Amino acid sequence: MKDNSVYKRSHNACLDLIGGMAPGDLLGSEPALAGQLEVSRTTVRTILARLADDGVLHIDGREKRILRLPRDEEYFPDVETESSAELVERKFMALILQGELAPGSVINTLELARQFQVSTSAIREYLSGFSRFGLILKRPNSSWVFQGFTSSFALELSDIRELFEMQSLEHFAASLSDGAGQAKLRAFKEEHIDLLRRIETDFHSFSELDERFHRAINDASGNRFIREFYDVISLIFHYHFQWSKVDERERNEVAIHEHLAIIAALEQGDLPRAKKAAANHLKSARETLLRSVVRG
Structure with missing residues (x-):
């Protein structure tokens, strides 16, 4: 199936660009827009044509004048802007977190491709990424087996997580210097406070919030290796947090x-205190992971 997520992401990005301007303003040239959106000029022309049809732009030759600001309903939903790789990652993580793949389970690429509605090559590429860490074993008949975890593996993983995340926290703190960064941090704070109010019934929702919060910190590093390895870290920590049901509500509330x-x-700009709080949190996560491995 054709993956048009690039077009949809770029369309949304163009709407964001226009949203920061005013009616009557002129957009830049097609080459300039292609550079800003990081897509081809062909894709830019397709986006511009749609925006003109929707009445957002008036195009006269090379002149592209903004007629009105974008509306919320004109954005593609987030789920439609995912690439095949992102979609496979999200759905595979869901299988793990929902307990549908236990250690020792056989993974069939054809079956997953049909289930996720992606190509088998997208499935194989994703699984190959995890095979490097010994989490997934490929069999000669092209099937894959989801492996279990050991205490030594958990300890090594925790060491790397703490090393990466403490470094990434410095970059995350630096990213909070502008309005957008502060807004992101406020949004995270509000989500945490809201979940705390609903903790008695909705404590299972913490896993998704926890994953987004830590991913935001690690992504701020701009380091491709940290970002890639965080996929493995996230999978294992959240898998085991949900697998171990003992004191789950209490653990999530503490976290x-x-x-x-x-x-x-971070709100107060106190990086040393933020690092101390992060170290305390990562220590708790390490202890929880180790307990869950022993129980498993």
Whole structure:
């Protein structure tokens, strides 16, 4: 199936660009837009034609004048802007977190491709990424087996996670210097406080919030290796957090307070205190992971 997520992401990005301007303003040239959106000029022309049809732009030769600002309903939903790789990652993670893939389970690429509605090559590429870490074993008949985890593996993983995340936290703190960064941090704070209010019934929702919060910190590093390895870190930590049901609500509530301590320090621009709070949180995560491996 054709993956048009690039077009949809670029369309949304163009709407964001226009949203920061005013009616009557002129957009840049097609080459300039292609550079800003990081797509081909052909894709830019397709986007511009749609925006003209929707009444957002008036195009007269090379002149592209903004007629009105974009509306929320004109954006493609986030789920439609995912690339095949992102879609496979999200759905495979869901299989793990929902307990549909236990250690020792056989993974069939054809079956997953049909289930996720992507190509088998997208499935194979994703699984190959994890095979390097010994999490997935490829069999001669092209099937894959989801492996279990050991205490030594958990310890090594925790060491790397702490090393990467403490370094990434410095970059994340630096990214909060502008309005967009502060807005992101406020949004995370509000989500944590809201979940805390609903913790008695919605404690399962913490896993998704935890993943987004830590991914935002690690992505701020701009380091491709940290970003790639965080996929493995996220998979294992969240898999085991949900696999171990003992004191799950209490553990999640404690983790929310630990996140809020990091956020509070970052709000005040106190990086040393943020690092101390992060170290405390990562220590808790290490202990929880080790307990879950032993129980498993």
